[in-house]
Amino acid sequence: xxxxxxxxxxxxxxxEVRSGRASAHEVTxxxxxxxxxxxxxFGAFTDxxxxxxxxxxxxxxxxxxxxxxxGPLAGAPFAVKNLFDVEGLTTRAGSRIxxxxxxxxxxxxxxxxLENAGAILVGALNMGEYAYDFTGENFHDGPSxxxxxxxxxxxxxxxxxxxxxxxxxxxxxxxxxxxGSIRVPSxxxxxxxxxxxxxxxxxxxxxxxxxxxDHLGAFARSVQDLAxxxxxxxxxxxxxxxxxxxxxxxxxxxxxxxxxxxxIAKLGGYFARSGDASALAGVDAVARALKAERxxxxxxxxxxxxAAYLITMVEGxxxxxxxxxxxxxxxxxxxxxxxxxxxxxxxxxxxxxxxFRRRFRxxxxxxxxxxxxxxxxxxxxxxxxxxxxxxxLDSKELLVRPNMGLFTQPISxxxxxVATVPxxxxxxxxxxxxxxxxxxxxxxxALRVARVLERDGIVRAPVAPFA
Amino acid sequence: xxxxxxxxxxxxxxxSPLLELTLTPESRAETIVHLRIAAExxxxxxxxxxxxxxxxxxxxxx
Numbered sequence: 001x002x003x004x005x006x007x008x009x010x011x012x013x014x015x016e017v018r019s020g021r022a023s024a025h026e027v028t029x030x031x032x033x034x035x036x037x038x039x040x041x042f043g044a045f046t047d048x049x050x051x052x053x054x055x056x057x058x059x060x061x062x063x064x065x066x067x068x069x070x071g072p073l074a075g076a077p078f079a080v081k082n083l084f085d086v087e088g089l090t091t092r093a094g095s096r097i098x099x100x101x102x103x104x105x106x107x108x109x110x111x112x113x114l115e116n117a118g119a120i121l122v123g124a125l126n127m128g129e130y131a132y133d134f135t136g137e138n139f140h141d142g143p144s145x146x147x148x149x150x151x152x153x154x155x156x157x158x159x160x161x162x163x164x165x166x167x168x169x170x171x172x173x174x175x176x177x178x179x180g181s182i183r184v185p186s187x188x189x190x191x192x193x194x195x196x197x198x199x200x201x202x203x204x205x206x207x208x209x210x211x212x213x214d215h216l217g218a219f220a221r222s223v224q225d226l227a228x229x230x231x232x233x234x235x236x237x238x239x240x241x242x243x244x245x246x247x248x249x250x251x252x253x254x255x256x257x258x259x260x261x262x263x264i265a266k267l268g269g270y271f272a273r274s275g276d277a278s279a280l281a282g283v284d285a286v287a288r289a290l291k292a293e294r295x296x297x298x299x300x301x302x303x304x305x306x307a308a309y310l311i312t313m314v315e316g317x318x319x320x321x322x323x324x325x326x327x328x329x330x331x332x333x334x335x336x337x338x339x340x341x342x343x344x345x346x347x348x349x350x351x352x353x354x355x356f357r358r359r360f361r362x363x364x365x366x367x368x369x370x371x372x373x374x375x376x377x378x379x380x381x382x383x384x385x386x387x388x389x390x391x392x393l394d395s396k397e398l399l400v401r402p403n404m405g406l407f408t409q410p411i412s413x414x415x416x417x418v419a420t421v422p423x424x425x426x427x428x429x430x431x432x433x434x435x436x437x438x439x440x441x442x443x444x445x446a447l448r449v450a451r452v453l454e455r456d457g458i459v460r461a462p463v464a465p466f467a
Numbered sequence: 468x469x470x471x472x473x474x475x476x477x478x479x480x481x482x483s484p485l486l487e488l489t490l491t492p493e494s495r496a497e498t499i500v501h502l503r504i505a506a507e508x509x510x511x512x513x514x515x516x517x518x519x520x521x522x523x524x525x526x527x528x529x
Contacts, residue, residue: 212524212525300515302511303511303512303514303515305508306508306509306511306512307512309505309508310505310508310509310512313501313505321486324486324488325486325487325488328488328489328490328491328494333493333494333497334497336494337494337497337498337500337501338501340488340490340494340498340501341498341499341501341502341505342501342505343482343486343488344478344479344482344486344498344502345502345505345509349509349512349513351523352512352513352515352517353512354523354524354525355517355521355522355523355524356512356515356517357523357524358521358522358523358524359515359517359521361524399504402504
């Protein structure tokens with residue numbers, strides 16, 4: 001029975017724990033046992049917080065015994081990309097170098113908020129070094145492997161988060177997304193992902209990459225779990241100076257409001273030109289289900305992607321310059337050499353990129369006067385094989401690592417909220433994701449559409465079978 | 468007069484001492500690959516007409 005619960009949603013686990021039909025302790029034990037059994041195959045976890053998780057579970061069971069009201073995620077296991085601070089663990093951010101840091105003295109804000117809602121942290125997850133990666137292959141810890149096919153990439157940089165959720169190790173995981181690092185692994189691993197609006201959720205207590213573009217968000221196998229976890233993580237945090245002072249209403253109460261009144265369109269042009277057949281078929285399947293026949297253009301998307309690319313190179317390089325000077329040999333070479341190149345770029349390029357960012361935002365806001373939701377592929381193709389360095393798109397051979405974010409980068413560049421939904425086309429073993437893009441601060445709309453698609457069976461994220 | 472073609476090798480040679488970076492031959496070669504990609508992206512970005520009066524996205528609030 002408990003094993004079956006682990007294949008379901010965090011919400012269902014919480015319902016069982018709140019009712020007393022299952023204890024948080026037995027759910028946690030089962031989750032830890034499953035991690036022990038499956039993690040070697042998936043390479044998802046880098047740290048397992050056994051003692052902490054069991055102590056937390058006992059506390060939840062004791063609270064229930066005292067008649068206290070339990071939170072909406074009571075007893076649900078979750079894990080976080082290893083750039084989140086976890087008290088007592090060293091925040092490695094996928095690197096070798098940061099392992100020399102002292103352990104974190106307190107949890108990241110979002111970890112605390114999920115635990116305040118009753119969720120139980122069971123560990124930290126593999127990621128591409130310093131989050132500069134779309135593959136999920138960690139040079140030091142080994143690759144995270146795609147539970148849908150272990151020979152294929154999870155995508156990155158939140159690769160362990162995608163693997164842990166798709167592989168049934170946890171129903172809920174947190175990751176970060178600078179240029180696509182939640183949306184790419186969601187697409188490759190076949191799970192739901194939510195990248196909220198830039199500035200919405202506190203980034204306090206996480207290791208940064210590109211301050212101008214960094215977002216945090218969640219992975220889950222149900223849209224309801226994305227909504228519940230997002231609601232639990234909302235709220236002002238003075239420790240994050242980049243957090244916007246914008247009112248945030250919880251999204252769970254309106255999640256089942258359906259499509260009434262929503263104008264939905266596919267993004268054409270740039271977003272319809274470069275993907276392979278599977279990427280375009282995924283969008284078409286979603287658009288058909290939503291009766292979204294209109295196609296609109298987000299002009300200058302290629303320029304937006306170029307601007308995001310350059311801001312990332314330069315800000316990333318600035319963050320790591322001291323380490324490049326003193327510890328170059330300890331980097332993943334693929335990450336190091338992109339950062340070194342970024343350190344050599346002209347400042348004028350970045351200033352142009354930041355000016356263009358404001359203009360591109362204005363163009364998107366104009367488009368959102370006509371439509372409420374935009375649909376676009378999340379990745380240009382399904383998951384490449386582990387170790388694959390290049391792929392072919394439009395008869396051109398491209399590097400995998402910098403180019404899996406072709407469709408995600410222009411969107412996160414201006415911080416739009418996105419729910420990524422997994423589509424299986426043509427009986428394929430590997431899924432592909434579609435971005436459901438909403439206006440700034442309207443996570444509720446993206447999740448409402450995702451929920452309709454899930455309810456109607458157009459998108460789904462079952463646990464991958466484990467041999 | 469037209470500008471000379473972009474020369475990433477020369478850029479690496481000139482910038483490495485300024486940045487106090489010591490590059491292995493392998494790292495130097497890969498850095499050059501990424502500089503070429505960045506230059507392609509910059510060409511696209513710099514072709515966008517941006518006015519002097521346009522405000523960059525991050526605005527400091529005192």
